[in-house]
Amino acid sequence: MNSEPDIAIIGAGAAGVGAARRLVASGLSVSVFEALPRIGGRAWTLQTPVAALDLGCGWLHSGDRNPWTRIAEEAGISVDRKPSAWHRQDRDFGFPQAEREAARAAFARWSERVADAPPPSDCAIDAVEPGEPWLAYLQALSGYISGDELERISTKDYAAYDEASTEYNWRVETGYGALVASTMPASVELHVGTPVQSIALDGSRVTLQTAQGAVRPKAVIVAVSTNVLADGFIRMPSPLDPWREAAGKLPLGNNEKLYFEITGGNSFEAESHVLGNPRDPKTGTYYIRPFGKPVIEVFLGGAGARAVATDPDGAFPHAMDELAAIFGSGIRNELRPLAASEWANTPSIRGGYSHALPGQADARLELAKPYDGRVFFAGEATHQTDFSTAHGAYQSGLRAAEEALQALGR
Template sequence: MPRDHKRVDVLVLGAGAAGLAAARDLSHAGLRVTVIEARPRVGGRVLTVHDPRSPVPIELGAEFIHGEAAETLSLAQAAGLAVVELPDTHELARAGRLKPMGDFWGLVDRMNRDLARRVASRGRDFPVSEYLESASVPASRRGLLRDFLQGFYAAHPDRLSAESLAVETVGGDERDEVAGKQFRIANGGDALMKWLRDGLDPDRTEVRLSTVAESVRWKRGAVSVTCRGGDRAPLPAVSARAAVITLPLAVLKAGVVRFDPALPAKQRALARIETGQVFKIVLRFREAFWQGVEFLKERRERSASNGGLGGLTFLHAQGAEVPTWWTSLPVRSPLLTGYVGAVRAEELLAEEPPSRLERTLVALSDILAVPRRELEEQLDASATHDWRADPFARGAYSYIGVGGNDAPRALARPVEGTLFFAGEATSGAEIGTVAGALSSGRRAAREVLRVLK
């Protein structure tokens, strides 16, 4: 905490990845920073549970590092954290039969290249659903691609910008992010958030947890934020020369934090970025029965391509209610994670928690051909977090809507050298990722320093 009561230079709204990254760089540059966070913890949509009964951390929010170029990977390595590379083993699962996916990433790459050609030909953006429904996409591929778009991007295909995927391909980032190497922080994602917080200059930084921002009054060179406590009691306003806004997209869209004067240009940008919803559930069983030699031998097709697969890593079950599953490999543990995005996620989230678990187990039973009763007998515990119902998130992560390819850049643009914006929704190339949040926070810090230093 700052040792004197001099005026704060910068307020940072939100202590997620973007807010902590911005505050760290700003405090080390000599500015006085106050971070305002509504939750009683830092990390935002990185939510790690350390259960003594689980051999590995349980990630209920962001989990993977996508690609070797990601900001998350370099910071995790700088923090001295254990980072493990995941086996690149993806298998199709149906009624207890498993087979390699083949060159699925090549299929995705071809889709994005097709989208780039069609956008160039039409001279305008269009929803990806139009491509999926076209005669040029075989029915056998249509379901796989739809599941991929709804899972990886948490996107409704009829709202997802074709241009946003085409631009990723042209820029060369898509292959590394989607089909490149995948990593996980073995210590848990919260270890990186703790490292960022511990790296704040203690003489220049204050972090106020359980402090909910309600309004931002501003004019050039001055910002005042009114807040309430977690108990809804009003708190004194906090003032500074500038503010970095890192609130999630859905929170900004909902207007629960009022800006005075209003920011119509930001509202226009927000309207062209979509909030994706996901249902993610982690199941802990008494043993990792899915890694047994006989279990795999019975379910994998006998072919030369299966010879070096090893244990299960990722399973994809086209058409299943919960179609995507992964294990904790390369670390062996009795945890299985189920994941679904967009339409089916919203349907599951509309159910009560016991019904969500029941439907998850039914889906897993069908996929692995393991009796439902046997799964229930093996199940020790389950864990999940409803990000849609979380008032400080209101959704999982962002994707670009039709006609919105320039919207992240517009949302990120500073306002009169006083209001600065960061967060994954402002990072077009890495939208929806922790890497995007981290890099956007550091970008916003550089913008602030150009004005205040």
């Protein structure tokens, strides 16, 4: 292990990959430390005998301007540009067209108020009309989009993302996580399964303590989640307390995925979708047979994802009940649990993706600031508009790398 690399990167997720890709072109020595036994962080494609499953990010949001689109195509990886089935309800099961139109109109009214007449409180719940009959639906969408209930979402933060995003959401059949992991430069010194325990400022260098020993780079890029920073998973010196405090204002929401294998029958159409129960904020959203694969992807956010974290054994039965209520009890014989994420219970991650608490949107700027020309911060939470995405994370890694190069005179 190089005990004195020029630059160390903490975290091998999309931000760490972005930073590494920029730094290796400079000729500097780069060491990357990742607590997990794999590359990718919250981008993770699990290879199963049935299909490659994205347990983390799965869609190239704003695909027309997403840098991962270009990276994939340059690597010869096909990008699927077909529209998603998210906004459809297969055969109107459980959510008739008239109800869908009413629910979507409620969301459109809320979105318009957030953009054009945000409440002085900056709290997303205060943009909901009093007595809104589709409040549970709005809370479910807030869980999918931000990982938390409207009471804990900044309207300024939400509006910044919504204004910048485009309508293009694309995919790579081989997996988004696999794409991210495959692009880590081979020339970096990579240490997976090696959490950084502490950061210290030592003379002109930075000292990182790991299970493999101490490393003293000239600069460090910290590309870990806000919950890890805020919770003290990595010990940091008191001059970095403002960054820890900023991270606490940008908590990770709760988002989890489950996958069922379709083992028989013909109840499920390829590339279709259903929302479980539009009147339950804990409901799952079900993407059926993506790319024709024999699986159902269950996406949970907010209260639904927290329920998975506190009672993992109850997650699949609850999802099965929702599907049976839509498709009939016979489907219980056609499905079996296949895989599930555990983001909230993964110590080096501890959640889904970041959102700003009411009144705290500017904490993203604070978290992105460098310290003393030696400590730089990256990660989706440091991006002003593309937070919560793998492309926002990647771009933040490029930005932090440029800052580090400038500080080192390169």
